[in-house]
Amino acid sequence: MQSITDQGHIFLAFEAVYSQQMIQDKEALVLRIKQLKKEKDVVILSHYYMPAELQFELTDGGFVDFVGDSLGLSVQASKTEATNILFCGVKFMAETALLVNEGKQVYMPDPSAGCSLASSISAEDIRGLKKQYPGVPVMGYINTYAETKTELDICCTSRNAVAVAASLEGDKIIFVPDVYMGENLQKVIKKELGKDLILWNGSCEVHEQFRNFLPQMAADEGAELLFHWEVPEDITGIMETGRKGIVGSTGDILKYVQQSDAKRFYLASECDLSVALMKENADKEFVTPCVKCPYMKQNTLEKLLDALEAIGTPNESAYRVALDKNVIDAAKKPVLRMLECSN
Numbered sequence: 444m445q446s447i448t449d450q451g452h453i454f455l456a457f458e459a460v461y462s463q464q465m466i467q468d469k470e471a472l473v474l475r476i477k478q479l480k481k482e483k484d485v486v487i488l489s490h491y492y493m494p495a496e497l498q499f500e501l502t503d504g505g506f507v508d509f510v511g512d513s514l515g516l517s518v519q520a521s522k523t524e525a526t527n528i529l530f531c532g533v534k535f536m537a538e539t540a541l542l543v544n545e546g547k548q549v550y551m552p553d554p555s556a557g558c559s560l561a562s563s564i565s566a567e568d569i570r571g572l573k574k575q576y577p578g579v580p581v582m583g584y585i586n587t588y589a590e591t592k593t594e595l596d597i598c599c600t601s602r603n604a605v606a607v608a609a610s611l612e613g614d615k616i617i618f619v620p621d622v623y624m625g626e627n628l629q630k631v632i633k634k635e636l637g638k639d640l641i642l643w644n645g646s647c648e649v650h651e652q653f654r655n656f657l658p659q660m661a662a663d664e665g666a667e668l669l670f671h672w673e674v675p676e677d678i679t680g681i682m683e684t685g686r687k688g689i690v691g692s693t694g695d696i697l698k699y700v701q702q703s704d705a706k707r708f709y710l711a712s713e714c715d716l717s718v719a720l721m722k723e724n725a726d727k728e729f730v731t732p733c734v735k736c737p738y739m740k741q742n743t744l745e746k747l748l749d750a751l752e753a754i755g756t757p758n759e760s761a762y763r764v765a766l767d768k769n770v771i772d773a774a775k776k777p778v779l780r781m782l783e784c785s786n
């Protein structure tokens with residue numbers, strides 16, 4: 444049986460948390476969700492940081508059409524033929540789904556689910572940066588609100604940031620808002636493209652917590668290390684001591700583990716990414732201090748069902764993501780430019 448540690452305690456095995464137990468305990472709920480999504484023509488998209496029960500895919504007998512990272516979900520959102528999108532993630536992600544799906548309705552189980560990183564910068568802040576560095580292109584992480592995206596030249600995700608940077612002219616790029624991701628990216632971008640990044644001082648409150656666990660990961664010498672770009676550079680610097688592993692996007696981490704011969708990994712990213720890791724790598728063991736994003740965890744199976752019940756009724760506005768037309772028109776440009784770059 445596989446396990447991950449929850450603040451030092453042995454915590455639920457993948458099989459128990461994700462499938463058999465959940466089906467038994469919540470069977471009625473799952474059946475109702477499946478019925479409603481069909482009746483109301485809803486596609487359900489779910490981020491890798493969702494609680495395990497919200498990563499329960501159709502292909503496994505569940506109800507989620509697609510589980511993915513920010514880029515994967517943006518692409519899926521742009522391709523869907525369903526009339527309605529129910530987005531299990533945080534608000535900037537659902538807004539992005541709306542930007543690439545004009546005319547469709549986008550809902551969330553809990554539209555108040557925010558993000559510390561997205562909140563760390565505003566459109567006004569970017570206007571200030573443009574005045575300070577005239578002519579320098581602004582590349583914004585997808586983890587920004589739509590209002591902020593209206594001032595970006597192009598978006599990027601952790602998966603395509605280097606390719607997006609390569610598409611920009613000049614030897615300087617303003618990168619916002621994540622200072623830690625920026626410091627990690629700077630090394631790669633300087634080496635591969637010879638460009639410098641001008642950074643903003645935003646951060647993700649989840650990934651910066653891995654500072655507290657450096658001694659633990661250093662001591663676990665048998666484990667390969669899995670770092671998201673958003674982990675501070677002074678922690679990812681442990682890789683320079685010869686430790687094996689990866690600093691990359693969620694997609695890079697999943698790919699790396701599949702291709703590695705190692706049997707034990709230390710995960711320094713959001714705890715529930717371990718659901719997909721364990722699902723895809725049944726013969727490997729994962730250890731993590733299990734740092735959870737409180738915003739992602741505002742989504743629950745019960746709230747998802749409430750949102751589905753509300754779609755098409757007078758209560759649906761409580762779950763619908765709404766943006767002004769002028770914000771949509773301006774904010775979708777950097778997203779579409781990014782998607783062109785990713786094809």
Ligand code: SF4
Pocket residue numbers: 492533557558559560561586647648649650713736737738739
């Ligand atoms: S993990 Fe960090 S970046 Fe992602 S939604 Fe949570 S606070 Fe935002």
